[in-house]
Structure formats: structure tokens, C-alpha cells
Amino acid sequence: MLENKPIIYLDNAATSWPKPPAVWEAMERSMRESAANPGRGSHAMAVKASRVLFECRKKLARLFKIGNPNDIAYTLNATHGLNLAIQGLLKPGDHVIATTLEHNSVRRPLEAMKRTLGIEVTYVPTDAEGILDLKTLESAITPITKLIAITHSSNLLGSIMPIGEIGEIARRNNVKLLVDAAQSAGVLPIDVVGMGIDLLAFPGHKGLLGPQGTGGLYIHPNLELEPLMHGGTGSKSEDPEQPHVRPDRYEAGTQNTVGIAGLAEGVNFVLKETPEAIHAKEQQLTFELMEGLQSIPDISLLGPKIGVERTAIVSFLLEGVDPSEMAFLLDQQFGIAVRAGFHCTPLGHETAGSYETGAVRASPGYFTEKSEIVSMVDAVKEIRRTLKGER
Template sequence: MIYLDHAATSWPKPPEVIEAVQQALQGQMASPGRGNHGMALQAGRTIMKARIQLAKLLDVKNTSDIMFSSNTTSALNLAIKGILKPGDHVIATMVEHNSVRRPLEFLKRTIGIEVSYMELSTEGELSLENFQKTFQSNTRLVVCSHSSNLLGSILPISELARIAHLNGALILIDAAQTAGAYPIRIHEDKLDMVAFPGHKSLLGPQGTGALVLSPEIDLVPLLHGGTGSQSEELEQPNVRPDRYEAGTPNTPGIAGLLAGTSYVMNIGVNNIYQHEWALTQHIMQGLLDIPNISVLGPGLGAERTGIVAFNVKGRDAAEIAFHLDRNYQIAVRAGYHCSPLAHKTASTLSIGAVRASVGYSSTKEDADILIRAIQEMYKA
């Protein structure tokens, strides 16, 4: 199989990740933080090591500000539902994933928040001048995808954070497409909240993710329950990360995430980005040389993550993906990618798109096989 669906889940996982999960299943399956016997303590040490590695990678000063979750969606829900109150105004963008849009629309419907979705260019560029004009006296939060999961465009989150803070608002970054694949400096860029997955560019297992939360922010917990600490109290403990991590954690998954994060750090995020960027440029050039093909997002030579979404004139996106899988053993994703706002921005809401997404394990040969397959299928 030529696997080009890394924007959904990275594959194959490094051998180190598989081994770490297996070792955890074999010898660390006690509940961390819930016992003082050897196996429970070992599980707790593994989870702490994962926090330490993620803190180094993402420029987080206090490991207790990293709250593990089951995925980016749960981390985003914790942040959005934990900070917003009736009457608050939120600024989001027109490339947001449903993991942002649906919680916002739920709160709009149920408690009366206001939401403004910033228009972007068809390439995914945002006007900072228009962004500044969108703030209101009650703007509480800015939420934005660091990189669109359809367009591959990258927003200037450092500048957005600066403008948000000047206007008295907090900023929440959806780093689903960038954590592990593009440099993120949470402390340096003064990012208040950052949600990210473990199963994409950090190369960990599914069912892992985290929210990094500024020490100045207190959220209403999304879940209430056992934490292994302050068990005699009726209320959720105030101490981090326990306050936001009710229930038994996914120790094998976090062990795999630790191994994946270490793998990424050994390679270097900048090296990963350059590798993936070069492959996207190669794929884009090859597709653009084929008649009747349009490629979404930033043009050749522009900054983007490892995503190339495209359409063939007069052809159904799902049909293209089906033939690539059935006849060429190439895995891509077709449809709306849980991001209808981005498709509206790209003027593809009526047709969707085919998305090929590369990872560090992808090769130029993989890219060439995709290009040749499309040429055979659709070249005039």
C-alpha cells in the first residue's frame, strides 16, 4: 500500500512506538496514580516521561500544564466549553474543523455565545487588518487551526496571539496538523491553549492527545470523577493535571506517544517539515501538469503542511479515491474532511476534494506512483 492519508492518522508507526505499546501492555497495566506498588509506579513514571518530552518539544515550561486527552477533539471541547460563558464572543476562521465549529455552535445554541468566522482567501490566507476589526468589547476567545486540514495553509499564530492579547482575548490553537510536523513555541509565542493529537505527526497510537493550558487559566472540567488524588473531597481537585484528567489514563497509548515524540525529536521537526514540504511540491507540480486538475491551497513554493487536496474536472472525488485504492493500492481520503467551512472557502462545498497527505515515512517514489496513477486515469 502507498499510504497517503497521514493528515488523518500517521502510518506506519516507528518500531519504537509499537515496542513501547507492547511493553506497556505487558508490564505497566496497573493504574498510574492509583497505587503504590511497583507496576502502578512504573506506569506513572511513563506518563511523566511523556509530559517531559512533550514539554521539551513544544516549549512548555511546566509539565503539569499538559493535560492528556483521548484526541484533539476532546482537548478542544475541554478548552472551549471550559472557558466560555453566556454572552462571550468568539472569533474563529473559515477553515475550522468540526471539532471546533460544532462545540462553538452548540454553545451558541445553548448558552448564547456569539461567534464570528473570519473570511480567508481561497489559498487560506488571513488578513491581519480584518482580524483586528473583528474584535468586540465582549470577545473572550480566538480559536484557529494552525494549519487547515484541507488547504495545508499555515496561519501566523504568534501574530494572532499578540493581537488577541492586545484586545483582551485568549487564544486557542488547534494544532492537529502541525504538532510534530511544524515548529510550535507555546511559551515563546504566548499561546494560551494548544490542543493536539498523538496519532498524527507525533507518530503515536490513536486514542492519545493533549491540551496545553496556560497556568493563568482555570477551566471548568469537562469530566468529573476519580483522579487518584484528594479522593475524600466532593469537588474535582484544583491541582494540575489531575483536575482535567478524570478516569484511568491510556497508559499503553501514552507510552507509544512518548516513543513517537522521542522519535520526532531525534529527527528534528524542521527536518520533518522540509521533507514533507518537498514532497508536497513534487506532488503539486506533477498534478498541475495534468489537464483538468485543480490543486487547493497555497501555490507552488509557498509554506504549507504535508497536504495536497485536488479535484479532477467532471470527476467525483469519492470515485477517484476508490479507483486509487482498488486499482493502485494508494490510500487517500475523499469528501469533506470534517471541514465544510474550509470547503466553502475553497469553493468546493458542492463537490468535496481528494486529499493526499504525506508523512515523514513518505517517499518520492510514493509521490511518483500517485502522479502516474492520476495520469493514467485522467490525462487527456
Template sequence: MDFLLADGGGWVVVIYLDNAASSWPKPPEVAAKMEECLREYGANPGRGSHALSMKASRVIFEARRKVAGLFGVKNPDNVIFTQNATEALNLGILGLLKPGDHAITTMLEHNSVRRPLEYVRRERGVELTYVQADERGRLLAESVRNAIRENTKLIVVTHGSNLTGTLLPVGEIGAIAKEHGVVLMVDVCQTAGVYPIDVEAMNIGMLAFTGHKGLYGPQGTGGLYLHPEVELEPLMHGGSGGYSELLEMPKTRPDRYEAGTRNTVGIAGLLAGISVVESKGLDKIREHEETLAYQLHQGLEAIGGVTVYGPPLSEPRVPIVSFTVEGYESHEVGFILDRNYGICVRSGLHCAPVAHETIGTVEQGVVRASVGLFNTEEDVKALLDAVAEIAG
């Protein structure tokens, strides 16, 4: 679907294929609910007993319930709102790991997982093991089992790679984690709103999500589900609305991990975004996006000089297709697509340098096209025609 984008002096038509970075456009309901919050009740949630503060608190509670429902969380108080997935990942990793602990992660992780893990390795003497993936970005649950040691406290894996589109066997890894009494943390940035996720069935101890991708909320929203028996050191210390007499953060959730005023406007938008996802239905969204991603993958593979990365066509993938064009830096391809064809994709290294090492694209990076709710077959065709011209 073409969209008009206000660009300085005028309007230009764009085809947006960068939904893995941030979904766009947002459903109109999201902007409407954010505007309603700003205009009608945007007081401080949980910091007063007057009508507007109570209304703001109710909206945040409603959003917490919505997130809990989406991920099979029994008690919404175990959902902590953060400003993005990165903050949720830092809260979980820095809050759990202590000197002498061992953590396991994979070669496919985003820097939002890798950097906090490398930080606790450097600063706290936490031991860290990276589990290898093959050159298509696939990884066996058994290789996670083989990395477990006596002092392993945490396994952190992405559910879907933002580079290769690989879906990791989170259910199997969860069963292994449970067997060994290890906490499993899952980064669902690329799968929330598209794939079914159930923290109970998958034995997930911590789940980090972002609001601005497949949940169609605004940037500045995200959160962490925390299993009732997993305790963390808070990442931030400050006002939480209640228990003001205490010198430390309260013991109760979510207050313990939510220091400072929450992003009520953003959370109102996130609530609207998840409601849209629910009313469309995960199955329908997934079918739509997987169909377009399949067409993209198949079409790109048929163009001479184009290499597509990630799992083969016969295997499921999150709706992301990464590719390179022979003779071009990936940045050049991204630039030409933008300037000459009005197509928005991401190019370069995708915040996942070890994943690039794994698939052999550290030097040239990749061009990544990622589809969302509002993309159409015409968008796919436009990209394929453009790439064919560039490659030809």
C-alpha cells in the first residue's frame, strides 16, 4: 500500500517495508486513543485519588491486562511497563545475574541482549556462553542443553531473529530450562503480535517485549513479564506512587520495578494497538505476513546476483527477508531504493554483529525488507521490480 509522507516541501509516496524496526503506519485507533488521553484525562497515573488520575491508572491497568492476556500471564501485576524492550532486557539481565553466575545466549541476539550480558561479564565476572547457529541462522535446542553448567542461572534467547528471520525452538528450550532449574528469558520483539506466545506452556521466566513493532503501539512502550518466583534487583529507584515512607523500592509488583511516571499516552496507544491485533486475529495476521514474506523470498531468489539469507523457503520464518545484491554495498541498495523508488527498507548491520558473523555478512551488511499488517502484494512486486532493475 502506498502512503503519503510529508517531506519538507511536499508529499512523497512511500512503500514502507521496515516493520521489523518499527511498524508503520499505525492503525488509526492508536492515534485516536493517544489523542483522547492527551485531551481528556492525561493526569499522573497512581499518584492521586482524583478522577483524572484514577482514569489514567485504569487505562494502564487495562493495558497490563491486555498484555497479560496476549502472553498467557495469569497475574497482570507481573507485567512491568518499560520504555522499550532494551530497558526490559537490561532490567532482567542486570537484575538477576550476580558474580559467579553463568548465562547462556545465542549467536543470533540483538545488541540489546548482547551488550547487557557483556556488561555483566566485564563488570561482575558473570560467565557467558554463546550457542552457535548454522549459516542459515538455525539453532538446535540440544546445543543449549549442552551448554548448561552447575552455575547456569539464565538462558536468554530471541524468539525470532531480526536478521535472518529464524524462529528459535523456544518451547523446547523452555522444557530444558525447566528440567535444569534455569530461568529462561525470551526476547519477543520480532514475534509478539504475530506468533502465539504462552509463558506457562513455554516455561518462560522473563519475557521482554517492545510496543512499537508487531503490537502497533507507539515508540517509548514495552515491558517485561516476570515469573512470580523470579526476583530481580530493580534497575531504577524512585517514586512509585505508593509506599512513599519507604527508603527502598516497595516489594509489591509492578511498583517495585516501575520507578517514575509511566508513559500513559504511549500505553493508551499500546492498548489500542494490541486491541487491533486481537480483533484481526494472530492467525490472520501471521498468514498475511508469512504469505508476503514468502513471495518476497521467492522473488528475490529468482533475481540473478541476489543472495537471500536465513532459513530456506520450506521453513517458517518471521516476516523478514534479508538479502544482498552482488556488486553493491547494502547501504547503496537501501539508498537507491529510497531515493529512486520511494521504498523504505533497512540496510547495513542490524544491531546484531555476531549474527552477521554467523551468516557471513559482516563486511557488506544486508538489506532487510520486513512486512506488516498494511503491506500488500503490490508492495512486494514494487520491491522485486526495483531490485531486479538494480541487480540487472
């Protein structure tokens, strides 16, 4: 419910909603009982706040198969983590490989460093459905290639990258692998060791079912990054330089203890349900939504065809109708929340052939009901009939 009005929420690719009750209950409990500065004092409340951070770190490490929880640095979101990884690793003269499906959270830092430091960037194309040719990817590697930065799943098309195979390519060529897990963390199984991931950036507010303002970056134990921020850490305070101990080196300033308390419960929910089960349920809802929309005249779907594995993202166009108008009508007349526009991935829209218009994106979540999928399809049918002047 939103302001006493029913809402069908299909914008989980942006932020998941609703959250498990344990998430907001933990946040309230933290605010009441342990909202002191973690790592900044020895009194009982500060120690309790520190414990909140460490317990969440342990759960994240378990989820992503990370050996040492201290190799996870908390961030505000995936964008923050990606910037820490990209700006902390690259030096003048380095070469980076990305794809034409990257979110602006990857593209813009790369373009900024291209302009200011002279790094080289190659965007390897995928096909219109978001499928990447691995031979093309490997052929783009040069003697100065330092990093492959790649999305695990496109936030426009839902296509899934074969990260394990890309990790093998990276290892074989002595190149680091940065994975943007904005659409996959909590939804797809991730094993940083088994998949050869050196850097994993993830948000807390999407598939991990936590609150906004939370996220993290896994940093391989043998990899050192320059900190994105310098400041107080509560450790080595007498040293004018940022400490080298993890995770303090990458966590200057007071952490979002209340948010992380909620994130811990979101991760706990994912661990209990398992990413495999969550993905299976979301994919079934996604295929049902695709089948329903595909039955409507003048509708075109973006991304992999029905039956091809994908995350719970369905982007579509209604011929002759601006996507923003479709999203507005879905919201105002039917109480259905979707997102229209370019989804911060103009390269993705160029790849999909929707750059001139953008698209409507509907993204079911674990708590979406099948009846809501039916309502979404019926609403699009009704909007089409009205706009086309049909009875």
C-alpha cells in the first residue's frame, strides 16, 4: 500500500520492495540500542555497533564465498564500490575492456579517467539480445590491458554474462576482473574464487533486500587499491596516512550502522531462501510476464527470448507510444510502478536498437504475486486499446 492506495511494484531492478519485516525491525532495533560510532570507542554501545558491522560482513562473505570478511569494504551503493575499484586500481596508460551493456556507474568513471589520466577503454559489443561473444572479448586484450569491467546482468536486457568463463580468460591473460553485481547479488549464485573475480561491487538495496545507502566492494586479498576517501577510521589515528589494514583503509568516516543492521537481515533472508530458489521464482514470473506482453499486438520485447536464462527484467516498447507515457498511465490509472527512459545505460539502448525512444522496464521481485503479473499484462492491453482508439 502507498498512501492507502494499492500498488503493484515492478521496479525491483532499481530498488527492491517490499523488504522482509526483519530488515526494518533490525534497523529500528539498531537505532534504539546500538546507534553509536562503530570502531570509535570502547564503551558497550560502540562495541555493539562494531559487532553489527562484523556480523553483516560475515554473512556477505558466506553468500559470495569470500574467505576473509575483512576483504569486504562497505560502500553507499554499487556505484560507490565501482568507483572505488576503478579509480583505486587504474593508472595512466592502462587499458580497460568493458561491454556495450555497461551501466553509467562503470562507463562514466572510465570515461572520466580516459579524459584525465589517459587510460584506454574498449567497449566490446554484444548482440541485440545482450549475448557476448567470448572470443571477441579475449581478442580485445592487449599487452597493456589491466582490467575487464563487466556487468553480471544487464539492467536493461536481463541477459547474464558467463562470469566464470570470463574469469578464466582474465586469469589466462593476467588481467583483473571487476564484476558489477547490481542486478545479480542475492539473485544469482556468486563464488568470487570459483569465478575468478578480483573485485565485486554490489548494492544492498536490490537483490540483497536491504535499505538504500548500503553496499560493498570485495577486494581480492592480493590486490591493493588506492582509497577513494581519506579520513578517520578509528585505527592508526596517530598516522597521517590512511591505514593499510582492511577494511579500515577503504572505510573512512562513520559507517551506516543502522542501514547495515538492516542489510544483515536481508542477506540472512537470501541465505535461507538461497539465490538459486530466488532466481527460479523470479525467472518464472519473468517468463509469464514476457508471454503475456508478447501476446499483445504492437509490443516488442528487448533482450533474450523466452526460455533463455535471464534476471527478472522485462523491457518493452509499444509501437507509436512514448515509454514515459506508458509508465505514467500504468502508475496513475492502474497503480503499477515501472521505470521508463534510458535506465542509465545509453550504450545498452544503442545495442538493443532502442536509443531513439528508451523503453519501459518492468522488473518483478521475489515478493511479486502471479496475480500482479496478470494485472500488468491486462493494464498494458487496456492502455493500448485506449491509445489506439480500439474498443
